[in-house]
Amino acid sequence: MKNLKSKYIGYAFLLTSVTFLAACTKEYLNPNAATSGDVLTSAKGLTGVAVGLQKNYSTTRAGVLYASITLNGLTTNELISINTGNTNEERLVAGGVQVDGTNTVLLSIWATSNKIIYDADNVISNAANLPDKNYAAGLIAHASIFKALALGNLSEYWERVPSSIGQNVSFISRVEGYTKAIAVIDNALSVISANPISTAFFSNIPSGIDIPNTLNALKARYALFAGNYPLALTSANLVDLTKRSTFTYDALNLNPIFEIATSTNNVVQPKNISLGQTGAYVPDANDARIPFYTVVNTTVRINGFGAATFAQIPVYLPGEITLIKAEAYARQATPNLSSALTELNKVVTKTAAADPFGVGANLPALTGTYTQQQLLDLIYKNRCIELYMSGLKLEDMRRFSQPLTDRKRNFFPYPFQERDNNPNTPADPTF
Template sequence: MKNFKIKSIYIACGILTLASSISSCKSEFEDPSRASLETALGSSQALSAVAVGVQRTYTLNRTSVLFNSIAAAGFAGNELKLLNSGNIPELQLSTGGTAVDGTNTILFNMWASSLKVIDESNKVIAGANALGDKNYASGLIGYVTIFKALSLGTISTFWEQVPVTIGTNVPFVSRADGYKAAITAIDDALAKIAANPISTQFNVTVPNVNIINTLRALKARYALFSGQYALALTEANAVTLTTGSSFTFDSANINILNSIIASNNVFQPIDANLGLAGAFAPDALDRRLSFYTFMAGTPTPTIRMGGFAATTTTAIPIFLPGEITLIKAEAYARQTTPDLTNALIELNRVVTKTTDVFGVAAALPALVGPFTQAEILNLIYKHRSIELYASGLKLEDMRRFGRPNAEMKRRFMPYPFQERDNNPNTPANPAF
């Protein structure tokens, strides 16, 4: 990736597929042949190097939080179809129900990588707080907090209860509190940045990420997911939609989604309608369909994923402008006294949008009301499902919008056996 141009000193907790959970192997993060990580993190250079590792754990390869969250939500939310039943973790998720158990490596890698990101981010934040250059420090804190918040949000999306602290036998809290922990981390970072604005020196190292804008976008997302609609609206209104933040890739660190799609041996979009049917089926003229999918192959072309899996170097947005607009629409619609007029105005900004900084645009005629609250919420769900296709957010949306279990492969995920074996506080698995 292009965000930092320095060598990472990130120390791995073994290979992520080993049978040990991140929450239980914290002491193994440190390589005994080197100085301890805490001792090493006494300079901005060392802290920046660890931040590279945080970034890589979140975004790169098949053990990353990014890939596994997209795959898990894609199968559970009927966005993806399995191409090869020899891919056992994907087969379990594609089958759904009790076929998905604690042995699933997609779930374990997502769980373990998320907790690893949280742990390493905490170390960077603690080290940055001790730096003399407070402006560079606030940049570091803001940057790794993006990944920390995303990881807290990810585990809160897929599991009913989650750990928000790292260590041995850590307690679990509700997923709503997991989202709130992400918001607290964001607030802490924004306060540090407000007190000591990010230095130009730090900003030039992350040219593809507007840190403040991204933190506010994530705060709006997790406020919405935790039912804090007034807060979600306030934060969404503070996000600039003409500046994009993205995970960028190059020839050495490629887009993992493209790698999987190019093989045409794991998964592809479930169909040309992105898995939506009936009242939720996309309009045939919706330009987002041709953005996210295309037909290829011989002698009979089949559906392939385009969009943010298009090439080895295609950037993947951290958030889409359309997501922020749809957060506004939903927040208006879900207020104690619903504001359906403004909800429709915001929804139509997405429906009629002809371009944005990432090229996602429906370019459809405006919807004409009046609509009831239930009708407009259904329309918001429909357009979130299209606008945010393969973003890892579908399962959270399905639950929040009251979609029946029959439309999902799983409602919540079972806990990895590695976590259950090492942490006696691990809750019982959900029935579905």
């Protein structure tokens, strides 16, 4: 994030403070501080909350991005735990009943995602009241991206997700969670279509995120996860694959993978240069994505998007969108295997120079006749490689019917913080 945006971040935490104060028996008021009403009725205040959404999602060990990459990686064998003293990570490696509601990695995703949804709702609803509709459109679209990401993360890891934010909320299915994320995105797309985002808005938020392309990319992702293949294909076709959309970092907000794992070599690292894949899914020896994502320095270490302090992390990869198209073609009611193979080969043959992020397999094209299952196996293999450490593999393993023995858990128990305070919390899954 840019340093000049840091002044806004404090606003993001004001709402939480005000909420907790209301529940206390005593109030300690600062007459010089902004009230929640001030924050939520001004463009400046709402911008601060919007910037805070990005900070909460994409930075620090408790951020959803880092916690999701860690949880996903350890559960699906992409990553190993380096330090046995890191109890929560070690229990994720052990899996099964060793992962319970006390796990702080789980709690980071659960609590921070719910906070993001709460804050995003405040931005979305209150920005609509601003007189500058073009600036408001930027606020709504930006907040919608992070609300959708938060809903998507909850839906990936838990069988049921909260239907709303508040006390004693009910729960909906995870597919309904993805559908809800799509509805949030649709609203944002409608808003920016009616009122294009102003340049003034972009000057007040961290650079890096391409809002229109990100909205369509996330819509394609969650439509695929929800099994709506026509919508996934339509949305993927709207994404400009030449553009980058990234979380950016600076001296105040460091790349969390580098800061926590790479620079210290104390938390997680790649399991091996096969990216944790086995059998038919092991990357080809000449696959150029292996040296992109890993580097051997005595042991296998993180490279790619966690290689440097200020390295940008993609919100989505162009290769993901192409693979969504391939899978949608292969899974639609009448499979179009020819188009699926065409899209898959775009990823297989892509060079680093042809990719906005430098991710390229640079392999020969796949030729011949493939059955639907053979193509799906190849799509899964390439998703595991192309999207390494993206936090998406667990969803892929379920969708592609990979053996339960290949992952440490299928779904996760609910944090005790939720269970102790909400009688509607569902029963924990057996695995």
